[in-house]
Amino acid sequence: MDDAKTRTRRQILEAAAGILEREGAQAVSTRSVAAAAGIRAASLYQLFGDKDALLAALAVHGFDLYLAEKHELAPTGDPVADLRRGWDLHVGFGLRHPAFYVLMFGTDRPGRRPPAAQEAHDLLLRFLSRVADAGRLRVPPLTAAGLLHSGVTGVTLSLIGAPAADRDPEISARMRDTLIGSLTTGPPPVTDPSLAARALALDAALDAALDAAEEAAEGASEGAALPLRPAETALLRDWLNQLAR
Numbered sequence: 001m002d003d004a005k006t007r008t009r010r011q012i013l014e015a016a017a018g019i020l021e022r023e024g025a026q027a028v029s030t031r032s033v034a035a036a037a038g039i040r041a042a043s044l045y046q047l048f049g050d051k052d053a054l055l056a057a058l059a060v061h062g063f064d065l066y067l068a069e070k071h072e073l074a075p076t077g078d079p080v081a082d083l084r085r086g087w088d089l090h091v092g093f094g095l096r097h098p099a100f101y102v103l104m105f106g107t108d109r110p111g112r113r114p115p116a117a118q119e120a121h122d123l124l125l126r127f128l129s130r131v132a133d134a135g136r137l138r139v140p141p142l143t144a145a146g147l148l149h150s151g152v153t154g155v156t157l158s159l160i161g162a163p164a165a166d167r168d169p170e171i172s173a174r175m176r177d178t179l180i181g182s183l184t185t186g187p188p189p190v191t192d193p194s195l196a197a198r199a200l201a202l203d204a205a206l207d208a209a210l211d212a213a214e215e216a217a218e219g220a221s222e223g224a225a226l227p228l229r230p231a232e233t234a235l236l237r238d239w240l241n242q243l244a245r
């Protein structure tokens with residue numbers, strides 16, 4: 001496509017996007033868009049064909065806007081936290097651009113996939129692959145992607161459909177935490193491989209064992225005593241204190 005056609009196409013999409021955001025999809029027509037873009041309707045037909053093709057191109061344009069926001073999310077060291085941030089960004093985008101969102105993720109008839117369905121699915125799988133690589137995913141990535149996509153789009157469409165004054169901001173956060181919490185595990189304990197850290201950990205474990213042995217002796221239970229004599233225990237603790245320095 002030459003530069004002139006590229007500029008005209010962009011001009012048409014920007015004009016159509018303005019009408020979509022201000023008045024909704026029902027106001028987007030080849031005539032209204034051509035007038036807003038300052039071009040002949042014939043030029044629009046040459047580039048997009050009919051209204052359905054124009055709306056499909058608008059959905060792709062909306063997804064480009066969505067991706068631009070997603071790319072601003074720099075990954076952190078916690079992939080599950082990044083998954084939550086991605087959820088919040090998704091819902092926030094929908095509430096800021098409701099007409100675009102309905103066009104991207106809604107459908108006008110049963111059996112027809114939303115225009116952004118596959119792109120959103122692939123993007124979500126990339127997030128989930130990082131969670132799986134960290135060993136924190138409880139279910140297969142494809143299963144998790146289906147559940148999360150259904151959850152976040154359902155919440156967003158529900159919020160868009162409610163009057164702004166009646167929207168409960170806690171609904172999205174509760175659904176997010178419940179769903180992501182059921183699909184992922186907590187972070188593994190942070191371990192320090194140094195000799196000093198291991199000595200401190202063993203000393204703490206020895207403390208707990210001594211307390212348990214003392215409680216067991218007071219209760220006259222059997223089998224709870226440490227397999228060390230008091231002198232051996234004192235010597236071990238002295239060594240551990242030396243190693244922990």
